[in-house]
Amino acid sequence: MQENERGARARTRQAILTAAIEMLGQNPAAALSDIAAAAEVGRTTLHRYFPERSDLLRAVAAEGSARLDGATANARLDQGTGAEAFLRLCREYFDLGDLLSLIFTESDATPIVEGGCDERFAAMVDRGHRDGTIDPALPTGWLSSLMWSQLYAGWSYVSQQGTSRHEVLELVIRTVDGAIAPR
Amino acid sequence: MQENERGARARTRQAILTAAIEMLGQNPAAALSDIAAAAEVGRTTLHRYFPERSDLLRAVAAEGSARLDGATANARLDQGTGAEAFLRLCREYFDLGDLLSLIFTESDATPIVEGGCDERFAAMVDRGHRDGTIDPALPTGWLSSLMWSQLYAGWSYVSQQGTSRHEVLELVIRTVDGAIAPR
C-alpha cells in the first residue's frame, strides 16, 4: 500500500501484517486486540494503520498474494517435466509457512489464490499430462486441491508434532510424488 | 444423551444435531440463531435442548464420534492387506459427508478424533508396513494426516465444483493409493 513509508512506520506496519497472518491462520475470527498483542503494539496503533478490520484483511490478502507470486516465480514452472515442476512448486510453497494456514482456511472474502486455478499451474499440469509424468486421470482442479491439502497437512504436522520442518517436507514430497505419478 | 426421549423430542433433538454438524462444518463460529434456523426450530427451542453452546458442542462431538466409530467398524480394518484396509477406510469415511469438514476443522475443545491415533488404525498401518503394501517410510501419524486432508479436500471439491460425489471419491482413492504405495 503506502509505498512512501520509511523507518518506524514501515517496520510497525510489517510487524502488524506478519502477526495478522500468523493469528488469522490459527483462527480466522481472531480479535484485533489479539493481533495487536501478537504484533506487540497497542490496539490504537493497529487502528492507526488499518482503520477498519476489512482494511487489515485486504492488506493481508495483498501481502499473501505477493509472497505467493514470489514463490511461484521461484519454482520456474516452465522448466523440466511436469511432475518435476509440480514438486518444485510444492517445495517453494511449503516455505510460505504460516501463510499456508491462511490460504487453506480462506472461506471469507478477498481470496489470496485467484479462482479457477492459475494459468501457469494449468499449463504445467498439461505438460505433465502430455510428457507422461502426471497421471492423466487427475484433472487440474483436483491436482490443485491435492497440493494445497497436502501442504496444509504438512504444515499442521510440523506445528503439532515435534517433527522437523525439513523431514515433514520430504514426507509431503514423497506422498505427492506417489499421488500424481501415472499407474 | 437422554436415551429415554421418544417421538417429537427425539426427532427435534436429532434435527438440531444434524443442522449443527452442517453449519459448524461450514463455519465453526456459526451463531446459534443460524443453527436453529437451519434446523427449522426457534432459538428458544434450541436452548431448551442444549442450554449452553458448550452443551451443543459436546453433543455434536458425541454424535460425530458415534458416526465415526460406525464407519470404522464397517471398514473391517483387520481384513486383507494393510493398503486394502486403508482404502476401505477412506471409502467409509468419505460417506461421513458434512462431518468431514467438522472433523478436519476441529481446532477447538472436545475433539472428535481421539488424539494419538486410533490403535486399530495403527495396527492396520503396521500390518501394511510388514506386508509391503504401505510405504514403510511413511509414519502412522503422517498417514493419518494424509488421509484426513485428502478426504477433506475431496469433500470440499464435491461441495464447490460440480463433480459427482462418486467420481470425486475415485479421485481420492486413486491419489491416496499412489501416495501410500511403496516405491
Added chain:
DNA sequence: CCCCAGTGGAACGCACGTGTTCCACAACAG
C-alpha cells in the same frame, strides 16, 4: 371437551469485539 407437552416469538441484561476520541509519554531533530 379440556389438558398439556412442545413450540416459538418478544424482550431484557450481559459480555465481547469494534471503531472512535482524547490525552499522556518517549524519542528525536531543529
Added chain:
DNA sequence: CTGTTGTGGAACACGTGCGTTCCACTGGGG
C-alpha cells in the same frame, strides 16, 4: 529546550451473539 512524530492507555457508544424469562399458539391424548 521545543516541536514533531510515533505510540499506547482510558473511556465511550454501538452492534451482535448469548442466556434467560415470560407468554401465546398448536395439536394430540385423556
